[in-house]
Amino acid sequence: MAPGPTADVWYSLFNLYTTAAVAINILIIIIFIYFLYKYRGYRADSSAGGIDAKKLAIVFVIVSAIIFYSLEFYTLNAMRFVEEVPENPDMVIEVDAFQWAWKFIYPNGTESLGTLKVPRGTLVLFKVTSLDVHHKFGIPALKASIDAVPGRINYLWVRFDEPGTYTVRCYELCGLGHANMMAQIIVT
Amino acid sequence: MDEEVKYTVVWLILVVFTVIEVQLIGISLVYTIIILTILLLAGVKAILVAGFFQHLFYEKKYIGIFYASSVFMIVAIILTWTFGR
Amino acid sequence: MDEVSFIKKWLTTTNHKDIGILYTVTALYFLVVGGSLAVLFRIQLFQPLMDFLGPHKFNQAITLHGLIMVLWAVSPLAFGLANYFVPLQIGARDLAFPRLNAMSYWLYLFSGLLLVSSVFLPGGGPDVGWTYYAPLSTSKFSPQPGVTVAGLAIVMLAASVTLGTINFIVTIAKMRAPGMTWMRLPMFTWGILFTVALMLFAFPPLAAAVLLLAADRVFGAPFFSSPYGGAILWGHMFWFFGHPEVYVVLSPAYLLMMDIVATFSGRELVGKKYIIYSIFAAVVLSFVVYIHHMFTTGINPLVREVYSVTTETISIPFGVATLSVIATLYKGRIRLTTPMLFAVGSVFLFLIGGSTGVYLSSVALDHWFRGTYWVVGHFHYQLVGAGLMALFAGLYYYYPKMTGRMYNEKWGKIHFIISFISFNLLYFPMFLLYDMPRRIYTYQPETGWAPLNMVASIGGWIFAFSFLIMVVNFYRSLRIGAPAGENPWEADSLEWTIPSPPPEHDFDTIPTMSSVSADGGVETVEHVHFHSLMPFLISLSIFIAFVGLATSIVLTFIGLLVLFLTIANWYRTDILERFSTKEIEYEAYPFEGVVKEKLGVWVLVASETLLFASIIGAYLFLRVRTPGWPLxxxxxxxxxxxxxxxxxxxxxxxxxxxxxxxxxxxxxxxxxxxxxxxxxxxxxxxxxxxxxxxxxxxxxxxxxxxxxxxxxxxxxxxxxxxxxxxxxxxxxxxxxxxxxxxxxxxxxxxxxxxxxxxxxxxxxxxxxxxxxx
Incomplete structure (x- = not known):
């Protein structure tokens, strides 16, 4: 079972892209290797090969446009789902990123450095900002992430469906402590 | 000489437009209209300088296209940067 | 030839072939520098909690690795080949402005030395990542002078690139041999033309961004530390350059690969016209995709949706081009020589790199991928796999032409096999590390990232070592290689119609073309190659002046004095017209009758327009966001x-x-x-x-x-x-x-x-x- 809806959406989109990429690449690579093998030192027809390049190009453009734009359609759906800021979140948490730690501020004003406790199944809205340089707030298990930009508040919603301890990491180079800029989210 | 007359006329238009730009400041109109008018006048002046002084009107067509492509880039840059919040 | 005149020759040459060799050798040198840094930080990442470099050295290593590889190694390697072969491929005897070409080279060399020397300053070199993200790169968070000096090196390089851009555009537009129409140009020349067009519009915004950053660091001007969007402004300015730059690195290599595939398939490229149209479309599109580097910054969703669609779209022209390459193999007469193996290998890697890039065009997937090793894997497949491997193909392909001798074929193939396998060992694990953040100097054992990093590190060391095979092969073959003859590959572009190595004046008579191959010649006035020390002196004096800014102001004054004297001397020789040559024009559509100098100034003006547009764009960006800006x-x-x-x-x-x-x-x-x-x-x-x-x-x-x-x-x-x-x-x-x-x-x-x-x-x-x- 996936730990939350954001991860569900992300992985199903990822699998869709991977299916398309693997299928197309295998097809092309098989043709490629077959040609390389078959026509190695081949001496028959060295001029034209009888390929109508124009037709080939047109067919390819149409086929690939259909593939790419249908992938894009699913992308835009997923994007709207994960980016839609919920109107009535169960909990609004302010996240202040700074060199090199995360500060969480609960709705009642309590501050916590590096640890956040949330009950399982709550819809949490993070209001993410940075106090100094550009950071990126990311929760790997939920595939949920947003930039922490100085002077700007970005919104990110998540729901933890599974209890456990989740790691938060910084995903934008922010100086010497970048590698160790982590926090824990404890879901009970 | 023809050019003397032509260039001097263009120069006069440029100067008059510049004076108009300055005079527009401080009159009572919606400020957006003033800004747009001033920028429009500046654009016309730029076209006059490029067209007559830089001879762009008399050059090979492709030099104009080349130049226009960089102007297109500018519009792209300024619009995306200014309004891509 | 005695020692003094040897040094003098290389310092003063303006011959395109000499400068091509200088570029190639220097680029290979920077490739070694950048590669050594990678070897070092792969040691640091070999195991969890390694104590080898530490965060400060690690950050410097990755920053310099990125800057050197993208700006000073791969792209200049392509320009080394371009200097040598573009004039030969179009049937000219040199570039349009030989002295400016020498100036491009010396500015490039000294800018690279300036960058590398920043490491020895107090506080070390730049350690903010090659993307120089603000506000981390502002003086408040990175006060060490190394960051400023590296910025100055970038400005110097941008000057070099702008001169080179003007030179190549004018050369290709105006100096083609009789009958060398646009569609008869070899793909490599097309690749360089597309590249310089991209550079022309991409480098000015970078120069503008770095100038604003320098003002920030030197005068305390608060552009990028502004709380009203300063960080986002850097993203816009940097990536407007940064995305086209990817194609700057890629397209010469990618199109050179097509020439090689056509030669070793024994036939013309299938659908050459459509490939050219496709790449042209990609070049135009490349300027309207850069927001995909900013998908997670939270900017306007509509802008991001539009840029997501344009980014998906850019895959289509590259797909058409790649398909044409594969179609060229069909019923060809395929010879799997070393250049062909590298060319074909680069297509494989391009397919993988391209597919993984499609993921990144998706806003929803990129939300996660941004800042992870997936991105690292993707762009290394493109820039190293599709780019550098194809340039290696080019080096093997052109080695016989440049030296007159064949390299050792067996060791060439061994190089290919080792580098292809180790390349995949190095970069494929990075796709599987899509939870690991980029640019972290260490990780904990419980993350489970250790085995994949170990594989990548081992692959990386082998890949670095395999480069030496090529160097040794080339070095030994200089003396013991079999004579190559004019046309060892049975290729049909113009560079293969003249002896190997080509004589000083390239062509005895200017070739004429009535099809894709030469079929005659016309007599022209004798071509003279001039020697000038001034490009070297000007670049050296700028280098000294910039070093002085970071160390002692006395050096700056010495540098400026030498610069002034050199420019005065340049004036003097120019007014005496010692360097003037007679201009003859054959195939110049659509610029017939437009003198070279004038076309050059028009190109310069287009580039300068973008520089000012970037500054004005930055001003408007800040102004509309900052409250209380006075009229x-x-x-x-x-x-x-x-x-x-x-x-x-x-x-x-x-x-x-x-x-x-x-x-x-x-x-x-x-x-x-x-x-x-x-x-x-x-x-x-x-x-x-x-x-x-x-x-x-x-x-x-x-x-x-x-x-x-x-x-x-x-x-x-x-x-x-x-x-x-x-x-x-x-x-x-x-x-x-x-x-x-x-x-x-x-x-x-x-x-x-x-x-x-x-x-x-x-x-x-x-x-x-x-x-x-």
């Missing part, structure tokens, strides 16, 4: 602005008249007009200086706030251009008094006039934006 006319004295505008407009009139007079042979009025232009331009500068000192005495100084900083940067950059224009007009005046102009010979007046009018046009926009509204 300009409340700060500035409108009368001074008005007077200066009219002065500059009048100077445009006088130089336009000067051209008209010289065309009609009225030399007295011509000289008077030039003189008037110089006086008016000088007056503009004097009034500007007076105005600045007034403003400064009122406390309106750079670094004080955004209003003052944007004003001084924009008008200061413009004033610098006016000064450059004045130098040009001074040159015209000297030349006019020496009687070097007449009613037939006035291209200098026309070219500098175009530049002067451009500077005027810029002011026409700066005046309303900074004085009125």
């Amino acid at each position: 300009s006319y409340t700060i500035h004295d409108l009368r001074i602005g008005l007077i200066n505008t009219i002065i500059l407009l009048t100077s445009s009139l006088t130089i336009a008249l000067a051209l008209a007079y010289v065309k009609h042979g009225e030399m007295g009025k011509f000289k008077a007009s030039l003189f008037a232009t110089f006086i008016l331009g000088g007056l503009f500068i004097v009034i500007k200086g007076f105005e600045w000192s007034e403003l400064a005495s009122e406390g309106f100084i750079i670094g004080e706030n955004l209003v003052a900083s944007t004003y001084y940067i924009a008008t200061g950059l413009h004033a610098a251009h006016v000064l450059a224009g004045l130098l040009g007009i001074l040159y015209l005046i000297f030349k006019a008094y020496r009687g070097k102009f007449n009613s037939q010979k006035y291209v200098g007046v026309e070219s500098i006039g175009i530049y002067w009018h451009f500077v005027d046009i810029v002011w026409l926009f700066l005046f309303p934006l900074f004085y009125l509204i």
